[in-house]
Every structure is written in C-alpha cells, then in structure tokens.
Amino acid sequence: TGSSTDIDGTSSHTFTWEQYDLTTNTNPPSATSPDGPLVRSYRGTTDPTRYIPRLQDVLANPNSPSTTWEVLTLLTRSQNYRLTVRDNDVRGGQTAVDEMTVNVDNNGFRFRVTSQNTSGITWTQGNTETITWDRANTDQAPFNTSNVNILLSTDGGLTFGTVLAANTPNDGTHDIVVPSVSSANCRIMVEAVGNIFFNVNTEPISIGVAVTCNNYDSGTIDLAIADGLGTTSPQNGPPTVHVINVPDDVTIESISIEVNVTHTWVSDLLIQVTHPNGTNDVALWSGNCGNNDNINVIFEDGAGAIACASPTSGNYDPFEPLSEFNGLSSQGDWTILIADFFQGDTGILNSWSMEICSTTPLSVDEVALDNLSVYPNPNNGEFNVSFNPRSGDDIIIEVFDISGRSILSNTYNNTGRFDETITLNKASSGIYLLSISEGQQKVTKKIIVD
Structure with a gap:
C-alpha cells in the first residue's frame, strides 16, 4: 500500500502498482521464472492498496490464487515494484514514483487460513469462534513476523473493514467474539503485521441471518439462435428471447445464472439477462472464447475468470457483475436475450435457470x-x-x-x-x-x- 500528500488535497490522485523487473520474459508468466515480471499492470485507481493477485482472484480460489497473468512465484527470488501516483487535477497535475523490493523466500510451506473452509457456516452475534491458520514458519527467520491482524469482510471480500483481532500473536490460533453485524456473505482475512503476506478463508460465513435459495428453471426449451449479420464488423441478427417468471417476492441477496447453449464460434454471442423492472440488466457473456464451441456455464460473482474450451463449462464470473440485482425484488418476469453478431454460425438455447438467494434474520x-x-x-x-x-x-x-x-x-x-x-x-x-x-x-x- 502507498500514500500521497498534496497541498490541494488528494481526492484527484490515482495509484498504479506495477512490477518493474525489466528483462525478456515468457508469456504468460511462469511461477518458476527466476527473473522478469509475474504481475500485470492495471489502470490506476483511487485505492492506494494493491493485492497480488487481485483480491477478487484470491477470493475465488484462496488456496491457489494465481491466474494466467498474475502468478505467485515458487522460487526464492526478489521482485521490484514501482508505485506511480498521478494527480489528475484538471488544472494540470504532476506524477510521482517510488520503488520497493520484495524478497520472496520459498521455505516449502504456505501461509493460509485453515478454519471456516466448509460451506453453510453460520455464526451467532456475541458468540466466541476460533480462527486458525497455518503460519508456515513465518514467525521465524527470515520472515520474523511475530503478529497478525484478523479482519472481517461483510460484503463478500470487497472490503475488510471490521477488525476482529489486532496485533495478535502469529501462533496459528485465536478466539474472537462475533461482532454485531448482519450479513450472509462474510469472509475472514489473516494478514501479517509488518509484512505484506495474507490469506482468506475459502467459504462465505453467515452472521445474524439465514440464507434461503430457490431455483427457477426454464426446462428444456431448444430455442434457435439466428445467425448474425456482420462480416467484417459486428451486426446482430434477430435476438433470441425467453422469460422465466419468478412468483416469489424476496429481496435478492445474491443470484447465479446457468446457461446451456449449443453454438459454434461462441465469441459471436452476447448473452444478457434483464430484471423484471426492465431497467437493470447484466451481460453474462460478451464475445468471449474465440472459435470455441458450446457454453454450459454457471455465472456467479467471484467464481473466477472464464477458462475457454469446447465446451466452455464450469462456474465463472459474468462479463458484468450480477450484484447489479442485489437489493432488488425477485418477483416478476426475468428475460434472457442472446444475439449473434457475425455470419456463419447458428445455435440453440437449450435451457437456462436462476438461483436466487435471500436472507432471514436469525x-x-x-x-x-x-x-x-x-x-x-x-x-x-x-x-x-x-x-x-x-x-x-x-x-x-x-x-x-x-x-x-x-x-x-x-x-x-x-x-x-x-x-x-x-x-x-x-x-x-x-x-x-x-x-x-x-x-x-x-x-x-x-x-x-x-
């Protein structure tokens, strides 16, 4: 993490963290590369803190968070990082940079949270719960990290704003008192004090609420997807549209959507779902996966980046976040729209379904x-x-x-x-x-x- 100062205030500042190891490198990066960058660059944000890999990728798979373009090294090596701060003041701003070196020691162990890693965990406010973690010898040389902080997120890992324990010994276990919060999507982070390593638990925790999930399924519908009209530039053909009626009126806590499509060259497709209010919509799929064939995917926030194949199957992040629907009523006609944008390939919408989850106070x-x-x-x-x-x-x-x-x-x-x-x-x-x-x-x- 970094910080900046400015006599005119820092509200116009953005922060960009980049790995600055200049060398000829293989693409994509490899965890066994002895030199060169392992981390990609992203557009600067107003947040001075950068998680590596990105926090959403860590949350999707805490025990193996490396992705195609952001890799945790498996070697003992140094990595150089540069922080660029940009003042985006419309009157004319400046930039400033600073650099740091991270020395990684592969001691053969992995720091990780070992508790709260099964599904369906519910905590009661005011109760005592035990957090455990594998300290991986980080309390010893060369790390010498004697203490950790234990943090709680109530928004699925977007932020970790609740401190459960500060500066507690890095001994692998600590009892905490469950705070007076209510959320169905809490996560635990254990982070080093005076160092930069951390880990999170693998499953959501419910505090103060019970989660109820209902599934709404189209059944087999086998609707034809018309060919696109584009040749050298995209132009959609007639869209395929289907509606699922949800009779239940609950406030949406989370939603996942499963889509089963038979189609060659799936990058021709846009798949979009619209809420019954006709205003809120989310693109699940937008030109992904090149010339691969067929889609059988459950789209859910935080599931991780799409791994293209023929067919592309599994649980993945949608193109746009489904949290767009959170807090809205579930009741009414939900609409899926599929459009093909290029000539030469047609297909079928075989089926689709939604799982809508809501919460009830305990x-x-x-x-x-x-x-x-x-x-x-x-x-x-x-x-x-x-x-x-x-x-x-x-x-x-x-x-x-x-x-x-x-x-x-x-x-x-x-x-x-x-x-x-x-x-x-x-x-x-x-x-x-x-x-x-x-x-x-x-x-x-x-x-x-x-």
Whole structure:
C-alpha cells in the first residue's frame, strides 16, 4: 500500500502498482521464472492498496490464487515494484514514483487460513469462534513476523473493514467474539503485521441471518439462435428471447445464472439477462472464447475468470457483475436475450435457470409477542412455546433448517394463553429457525438441537 500528500488535497490522485523487473520474459508468466515480471499492470485507481493477485482472484480460489497473468512465484527470488501516483487535477497535475523490493523466500510451506473452509457456516452475534491458520514458519527467520491482524469482510471480500483481532500473536490460533453485524456473505482475512503476506478463508460465513435459495428453471426449451449479420464488423441478427417468471417476492441477496447453449464460434454471442423492472440488466457473456464451441456455464460473482474450451463449462464470473440485482425484488418476469453478431454460425438455447438467494434474520425482538418463552433451548428436538396472544387470529408455528427448508408447519386455534410442546421428529443436531405468527405479528427465533 502507498500514500500521497498534496497541498490541494488528494481526492484527484490515482495509484498504479506495477512490477518493474525489466528483462525478456515468457508469456504468460511462469511461477518458476527466476527473473522478469509475474504481475500485470492495471489502470490506476483511487485505492492506494494493491493485492497480488487481485483480491477478487484470491477470493475465488484462496488456496491457489494465481491466474494466467498474475502468478505467485515458487522460487526464492526478489521482485521490484514501482508505485506511480498521478494527480489528475484538471488544472494540470504532476506524477510521482517510488520503488520497493520484495524478497520472496520459498521455505516449502504456505501461509493460509485453515478454519471456516466448509460451506453453510453460520455464526451467532456475541458468540466466541476460533480462527486458525497455518503460519508456515513465518514467525521465524527470515520472515520474523511475530503478529497478525484478523479482519472481517461483510460484503463478500470487497472490503475488510471490521477488525476482529489486532496485533495478535502469529501462533496459528485465536478466539474472537462475533461482532454485531448482519450479513450472509462474510469472509475472514489473516494478514501479517509488518509484512505484506495474507490469506482468506475459502467459504462465505453467515452472521445474524439465514440464507434461503430457490431455483427457477426454464426446462428444456431448444430455442434457435439466428445467425448474425456482420462480416467484417459486428451486426446482430434477430435476438433470441425467453422469460422465466419468478412468483416469489424476496429481496435478492445474491443470484447465479446457468446457461446451456449449443453454438459454434461462441465469441459471436452476447448473452444478457434483464430484471423484471426492465431497467437493470447484466451481460453474462460478451464475445468471449474465440472459435470455441458450446457454453454450459454457471455465472456467479467471484467464481473466477472464464477458462475457454469446447465446451466452455464450469462456474465463472459474468462479463458484468450480477450484484447489479442485489437489493432488488425477485418477483416478476426475468428475460434472457442472446444475439449473434457475425455470419456463419447458428445455435440453440437449450435451457437456462436462476438461483436466487435471500436472507432471514436469525432472531427478532420478542416484544412483538407478549411474554414469549421458548424453552429449553438448546434442546433434544422437543421444546415448549408459550405467550399471550393479542388477537383472535390463528397461531402458526413453523420450523426451518438453516438452508430454509421447512421441516414443520402447524396451525393452532387461538383460544387464549398459548402453551404447546413442539416435537421435531428425527431432527439432526444443528441450528433451526422457529417462526411464530399471530395475525400481523411474527417472531423468528433461533433454536439449537443437540
């Protein structure tokens, strides 16, 4: 990371980090190159911090973050970097540069976070959780990194703004108290103090919310994709359009879209999905992969760059981020559009589908129901619910597992004081969500089955 000063202020400054090892080099770079650059240049940004590889690539694959054009060396070698600061003041600005040398020692080990690396992790605010990492002898010479910081991201790794532990010993384990945040997409970073290495955990963590995901599938539709009109320059032919109706009205936390297309020379194609509001749209595919044939891809943010093949298959980043849809309602007609821009190749849209995820708070203030009591909790799958109803409406008791699947739904006549024993047959150990509804009042409580 770098910094700059300016008597006129720094709001117009941009920062560009580049590797400055001038030599004849092979392309793409190799992790076993003893010299030459391993890192590509990007346009400067207002952020003075540069992660290598880029943070989105690290998040996509923390245990093997190297990409085609940004590689972590496997050798003991030095690397030289230059930071250029540009003052983009419209009245006329200047530039300044500084250089640093990074000495890499390949000791045969890898610094990495070893906890929170399985899917479906949910934390409760205020609880104690243990973070572990493989220190890879970095507390010893020549690294001599005695301490680390443990950071939390609540936005999927875009920023790590919450400090869980500062300057804690680099001993491979530390207990933290879960902060009062609510997010379904948290990540952990352990970073060196006084050095530049770091790692993140591999899977999202949910804090204070439960995630429910629903799939909406076109089924087999086999719609023809008309040939493009372009010869030397792109000109689209008639677009292929299909609609999936989503009846559920939830606020989108995240979305992934699967597209299955049979088509030769897939770089002819644009694939775009439009939200029911008709305004927000995202290009999933835009001229990717040259003369390769066929697409069977799940597009999801943070999945990593497309690896072209025939067919191109797997989970990859869309051309534009699907986070464009986050925070919007899921309900209505979603439209996919596929257009071919060059002559000579046609194809078929075989099918497409969407997985839309939303969140539910793990707990809600019980003042909505008078004198509510849920006990015992934790329990063995049998517990009591009691409260004083405030209306004559029926009382609905529902229990969901942490993935949002309903495992119990009972309706009771409202005859006064509610006091019932609830039994979850064959419930396995874990966290469940208890929903209690009385008319317009609804409370969601977390229960734990031992």
